[in-house]
Each structure stands twice: as structure tokens, then as C-alpha cells.
Amino acid sequence: MKIAAIESATAASSVALVDATGVVASARRIDRRGHVGFLVPALDFCFSQAGWAPGDLDAVAVDVGPGLFSGIRAGIATAQAVAGAVGVPLIPVSSLDAVALGAATGHRRIWALIDVRRGEVAAGAYRPVPGGVVRDGAAELIGPEALRATLESDRTDALVVGEWQALPAATLRGLHGVKTGRPRYPAAAAVADIARNRVEKGEAPHPDEVRPRYMREPDVTINWSDYREEGPWA
Amino acid sequence: MSGPIILGLETSCDETAIGVVRDGVVLSNVLSSQVDDHARFGGVVPEVAARAHVEAIRSLTHRALRDAGIHQLDVDAVAATRGPGLAGALMVGFSYGKAMAWALDRPFLGVDHMEGHLFAPTLEHPGFEPPAIVLLASGGHSQIVLTRAWGDYETVGATIDDAAGEAFDKVARFLGLGFPGGPAIDRASDGGDATSIDFPRALGDRPTDLSFSGLKTAVVTFVRRHHEAGDLPPLSDVAAAVQEAIVDVLVAKTMNAVEQTGVKVVAGGGGVLANRRLRQRLTEACAARGIRLFLPSPILCTDNGAMVAAAAAFRLERGETSPLDSEVDSSLRLGS
Numbered sequence: 001m002k003i004a005a006i007e008s009a010t011a012a013s014s015v016a017l018v019d020a021t022g023v024v025a026s027a028r029r030i031d032r033r034g035h036v037g038f039l040v041p042a043l044d045f046c047f048s049q050a051g052w053a054p055g056d057l058d059a060v061a062v063d064v065g066p067g068l069f070s071g072i073r074a075g076i077a078t079a080q081a082v083a084g085a086v087g088v089p090l091i092p093v094s095s096l097d098a099v100a101l102g103a104a105t106g107h108r109r110i111w112a113l114i115d116v117r118r119g120e121v122a123a124g125a126y127r128p129v130p131g132g133v134v135r136d137g138a139a140e141l142i143g144p145e146a147l148r149a150t151l152e153s154d155r156t157d158a159l160v161v162g163e164w165q166a167l168p169a170a171t172l173r174g175l176h177g178v179k180t181g182r183p184r185y186p187a188a189a190a191v192a193d194i195a196r197n198r199v200e201k202g203e204a205p206h207p208d209e210v211r212p213r214y215m216r217e218p219d220v221t222i223n224w225s226d227y228r229e230e231g232p233w234a
Numbered sequence: 235m236s237g238p239i240i241l242g243l244e245t246s247c248d249e250t251a252i253g254v255v256r257d258g259v260v261l262s263n264v265l266s267s268q269v270d271d272h273a274r275f276g277g278v279v280p281e282v283a284a285r286a287h288v289e290a291i292r293s294l295t296h297r298a299l300r301d302a303g304i305h306q307l308d309v310d311a312v313a314a315t316r317g318p319g320l321a322g323a324l325m326v327g328f329s330y331g332k333a334m335a336w337a338l339d340r341p342f343l344g345v346d347h348m349e350g351h352l353f354a355p356t357l358e359h360p361g362f363e364p365p366a367i368v369l370l371a372s373g374g375h376s377q378i379v380l381t382r383a384w385g386d387y388e389t390v391g392a393t394i395d396d397a398a399g400e401a402f403d404k405v406a407r408f409l410g411l412g413f414p415g416g417p418a419i420d421r422a423s424d425g426g427d428a429t430s431i432d433f434p435r436a437l438g439d440r441p442t443d444l445s446f447s448g449l450k451t452a453v454v455t456f457v458r459r460h461h462e463a464g465d466l467p468p469l470s471d472v473a474a475a476v477q478e479a480i481v482d483v484l485v486a487k488t489m490n491a492v493e494q495t496g497v498k499v500v501a502g503g504g505g506v507l508a509n510r511r512l513r514q515r516l517t518e519a520c521a522a523r524g525i526r527l528f529l530p531s532p533i534l535c536t537d538n539g540a541m542v543a544a545a546a547a548f549r550l551e552r553g554e555t556s557p558l559d560s561e562v563d564s565s566l567r568l569g570s
Contacts, residue, residue, distance in 0.1 A: 034561075035325075035329075036325050036328060036329055036332075036561050036562060037559045037560065037561040038559070039329065039333070040329075040332045040333055040336050040558045040559075041558045041559045043333075043336065044336060044558055054336075054337045054339075069281065069284070069322070070284065070321070070322045070325055073284060073285075073287075073288045073322070073325060073326050073329070074325050074326075074329045075329075076288055077288055077291060077325070077326050077327075077329035077330040077333070078329045078330070078332075078333040079333075080291070080292045080330065080333075081292075081329070081330045081331070081332075081333035081334035081337060082333050082334075082336075082337045084292060084295075084296075084306075084334070085306065085333075085334050085337035085338050086337055207292055208289075208292065208293060211288070211289060212285070212288060214285075218279060218281035218282050218285065219281060220275060220279050220281070220282065
């Protein structure tokens with residue numbers, strides 16, 4: 001099975017081609033604003049490295065967030081176009097799942113964090129199991145104090161991965177049984193791995209169901225005084 | 235031998251719009267308007283626009299292909315608006331178009347939105363050829379462009395503050411008429427007396443430049459004063475007078491540009507050119523001077539994918555394509 005994975009939900013963007021043997025080609029760049037310029041050249045590079053053509057694909061996988069809104073959209077638009085052009089399923093993957101899978105070793109409970117700015121991170125807890133991780137609770141947006149309180153009250157040893165460096169330094173300092181680690185960003189290879197399992201189980205969501213996972217309403221600033229200014233005929 | 239079939243994607247503002255064009259003929263032109271998404275905010279919200287584009291782009295592209303009666307493999311080139319516009323909105327159509335072109339092994343072209351508007355009249359008027367003076371006016375831009383030849387443009391006049399459509403929006407919001415303001419004021423002006431109130435026409439000393447920010451202030455002042463005095467004229471009179479003030483300026487400055495340059499052809503594009511009164515006044519002004527006028531239908535005045543495809547066809551014929559690593563440019567300037 002040949003899968004192309006596209007990941008651009010954080011400051012890092014990556015593309016990976018995987019088949020039954022593992023990762024065949026991959027490319028990665030860290031540039032918060034560079035998603036649109038990177039993804040298609042990266043696909044082109046990887047396909048040429050692998051000697052694949054788009055028509056060889058069995059599925060396309062894409063990171064749908066949470067993360068940077070415009071990065072997520074660039075990734076989804078790119079992935080939808082490629083999947084649509086070659087007529088294969090498009091598999092949506094969570095950025096938190098991809099980060100957690102990249103840390104799937106040992107016995108510790110894994111906390112995957114993605115920077116969503118404005119003083120919050122998206123956080124998801126995972127349990128390592130043979131061959132991967134399973135979700136251990138729903139993902140949520142959380143501030144530094146609440147995250148610290150959660151980790152303090154949890155008696156299980158924890159491994160915090162992802163964009164924990166986005167948190168104030170004091171957030172994780174001195175917590176008993178809590179370690180920080182890698183990966184820092186979700187990787188397309190992990191996105192592809194997750195998608196492969198789901199394709200093998202027969203998952204093929206309708207392409208319109210593949211949408212960004214923002215976890216937050218748009219930030220709309222309205223000039224209310226102006227907006228409420230209504231004429232005498234209103 | 236027929237020319238290439240071009241798919242054009244437009245996502246620079248609040249319309250997801252896709253068109254298919256071949257040899258200057260529109261094979262399909264579909265759009266998903268977000269007006270209702272933005273109306274409650276009284277204007278276009280960039281993040282709301284970008285979200286709506288990514289929801290719509292895939293299915294709308296398929297609809298455009300279906301309406302054109304073609305398969306995606308029939309597409310010879312894919313084009314998408316590169317700018318100007320809202321960065322997050324542009325990225326959706328640009329990413330989609332670039333990836334589709336790559337996966338189908340077709341050329342990709344990033345198109346200047348304003349050049350798209352310049353090409354829109356060609357889709358219905360095969361006789362439209364430069365040199366021409368083109369009035370481009372919408373909610374996001376207002377400029378007068380001398381098109382010497384295709385690809386050779388000079389902006390001879392531009393707004394120094396608000397765009398014409400923005401003036402319509404702001405005044406309509408103040409008058410409680412809703413968003414978008416242009417059509418709302420157009421409707422509200424029915425039966426009104428445009429000559430009953432003389433709102434200011436700005437920048438009389440700069441023949442081809444535009445300014446609309448003073449108009450809203452004048453309307454607010456006028457309405458408050460007369461409301462307090464108890465002699466407020468009917469809404470239709472105010473709306474008609476506002477519309478006339480904006481139209482007057484657009485027509486006069488366009489005609490000044492005609493006189494300055496000596497060209498014999500005028501065209502228009504952008505959402506404001508869908509305004510009935512503006513179309514009527516431009517028609518009269520051009521007829522009086524023996525100038526040929528080419529106005530697209532309203533559906534091709536507002537943002538659309540067909541115009542993007544039309545501009546791309548010209549660029550493709552010149553052998554131009556965009557590299558895979560190209561990016562959007564939200565502040566792209568025509569002719570630069």
C-alpha cells in the first residue's frame with residue numbers, strides 16, 4: 001500500500017511517502033509561514049526520490065490539526081487536490097495523535113501538546129501500547145496553570161512531548177514524575193502510519209468530512225459601537 | 235484546433251469561485267458566496283472567509299468541471315488567484331490549484347486578481363481590445379487602469395483612502411441597510427431623489443484619484459443634524475444621494491482618465507460595477523463622448539473564477555507558468 005502524507009499543522013511542514021516497507025521518501029522544513037511554498041515542491045521531490053507517480057497512490061493522509069489555522073488549511077487543500085486528482089481516499093489525522101505516536105516508547109503516560117497560541121496549548125493524553133499509543137481522554141485547549149494542576153494531580157509518570165517549549169518555563173518545572181521529550185512537532189511519517197492502519201481497516205471517509213480541527217471559534221473583532229450605530233430608519 | 239481548457243480558482247476574499255474557460259468562452263462559472271457568514275459582522279472577517287473557502291473548494295471545483303461537461307483530465311492548465319487579497323483566504327485556492335496541477339501533471343499559473351478583472355470583459359465581448367481605460371472598483375480596491383496592451387498596465391488613478399465598495403458598506407451599515415452595502419443602497423435608492431441632498435465629491439483637484447472616507451462622515455453628520463431637527467428626508471432620498479455621490483466621482487474620474495490618455499475604449503470590473511446606476515451613468519458618459527464601453531455582466535463583475543482562467547490563458551499563451559514553490563502575495567500590485 002502506497003500512502004502520501006502531508007503535515008503542516010505547526011511551524012514545521014513535512015511530507016512522507018510510505019509503503020509496506022516503511023518510509024520511502026520524506027522532506028521537512030521549519031518555517032511558520034512557508035507551508036504554501038513548501039508542500040508541493042516537497043511532494044514533487046519525494047515522488048521523484050521514490051520513483052513513484054501520483055497515480056501509484058492508494059491513499060493520501062493529512063494532518064487536520066489542531067495547530068496553525070492557515071497551515072492546516074494549506075495542508076488540507078493540498079491533500080484534497082491530490083487525492084481528488086488520483087481518485088483515492090483522504091484520511092484525516094490529528095496532530096496530537098501524530099506527536100504521541102512519535103513518542104511511543106516506555107511505560108509513561110504521554111501528553112502531546114500543540115501550540116495554539118494566545119496562552120494555550122492543545123493537549124491530549126495517550127497510553128503506550130505495543131505497536132503504538134491509544135488515546136486516554138479527549139483532547140482539549142488548556143492554559144499553563146490548568147495543565148500544571150492536571151499533571152500534579154496525576155500520579156502516573158508522564159512524558160510531555162510536542163510543543164511544550166511554547167509554555168512558560170515554570171509550567172513543568174519541579175513536577176514529580178514528569179519528563180519532557182521529543183518529538184517537538186508532528187511528522188508526516190507518523191501521519192502516514194496512523195492513516196495506514198485506518199485504511200487497512202477499510203476507512204474511507206467522504207472527502208467533505210475531512211475538515212480542519214480548529215478547536216476554537218474565529219477571532220472576530222467587531223467595532224461594536226460602529227456596528228450598533230443604526231440610522232433612525234433602522 | 236481548439237485552445238487549452240483552463241480551470242480558474244478564485245479565493246481572494248469572500249467568494250469561493252471556480253470557472254472553466256476555453257478560447258475566451260466560459261464553459262462554467264460557479265461560486266459559493268459567504269455573504270451570510272459575514273453579514274452579521276457588517277463586513278468580511280478574514281478568518282471566517284478562509285474557513286469557508288476550505289469547506290467549499292473541493293466540491294465546488296467538481297461542480298465547475300461537471301457544469302463544463304468535462305473530466306478533470308480534460309483540464310490543460312490550472313490557475314488560482316495569487317493576490318491581492320486576504321492571505322489566509324488566498325492560500326486555500328492557491329494550495330488547491332497548485333496541488334491539483336501537480337498531481338495531474340499540468341501547468342499551474344498564479345494569477346493577479348486585478349488582471350483577472352481586466353480580462354473579464356473579454357469573456358462576453360470578443361471585440362474588447364486595449365488600449366483601454368478600465369475602472370476597477372470593489373469592496374477591497376478602487377483604481378483606474380490604463381491598459382496599453384495585454385500585460386502592459388499603468389494605474390493612472392487610485393483611492394487614497396477607502397475603496398468605493400467600502401464606502402457603500404460603511405454608509406449602508408450606518409443607515410441600517412445591512413451588508414454588502416452596494417446592493418443594499420442600490421435597492422434602498424429606488425424611488426429616491428438623488429438631487430435632493432448634495433453630498434461632497436472629494437479630490438476635485440486630482441483628476442484621476444479617488445477618495446471616499448469623507449463621504450461617510452458627511453452622511454453621518456447630515457443624518458444626525460436633520461434627525462435632531464425633525465426634518466429628515468426619506469431613506470430613499472439619502473440612499474440615492476449617497477449612491478449618486480459615489481457614482482459621480484467614479485464616472486468623472488474615469489472620463490478624466492480617458493481625456494488624459496486619449497484612448498477610445500472604456501471597460502470596468504469589480505463588484506461596484508454591478509451597480510445599476512453606475513452602469514447607466516457610464517453608458518451615458520461614454521455615449522456622449524463616442525467612447526466604446528465594455529461592461530461585464532454583474533456575475534462577471536464580482537469576483538469569479540472565469541476571469542482568473544481568462545487571464546491565465548493569456549499568460550499561458552505567452553509561455554508563462556508559476557513554479558511549484560510560488561507563494562501567495564496578499565499585497566500584489568498590478569503591473570509590478
